[in-house]
Amino acid sequence: MKCPKCQSNNEKVIDSRDTHGDWTRRRRRVCISCNHRWTTTEIPTEMVNELIALAQTHLAIEEAYRDVFGKSRGVLDKVFGR
Numbered sequence: 001m002k003c004p005k006c007q008s009n010n011e012k013v014i015d016s017r018d019t020h021g022d023w024t025r026r027r028r029r030v031c032i033s034c035n036h037r038w039t040t041t042e043i044p045t046e047m048v049n050e051l052i053a054l055a056q057t058h059l060a061i062e063e064a065y066r067d068v069f070g071k072s073r074g075v076l077d078k079v080f081g082r
């Protein structure tokens with residue numbers, strides 16, 4: 001996997017743990033070239049597709065709310081904690 005900071009392919013996993021009730025796996029990675037550290041999350045593709053469908057549903061709700069009330073309720077902000 002490329003380093004998101006310097007695009008080097010020279011990285012290694014330094015920690016790995018199951019998360020979200022063991023449905024996902026997080027890996028802590030470090031770039032050998034620039035020492036940048038970042039986290040990746042492994043998730044079953046079926047679940048990614050469900051999450052995309054859920055996000056699209058929320059987008060549709062957000063758009064409908066905007067159409068009716070002329071403003072955003074911030075549904076996505078609440079869902080994703082932004």
Ligand SMILES: [Zn+2]
Pocket residue numbers: 003004005006007008031032033034035036
């Ligand atoms: Zn790097």
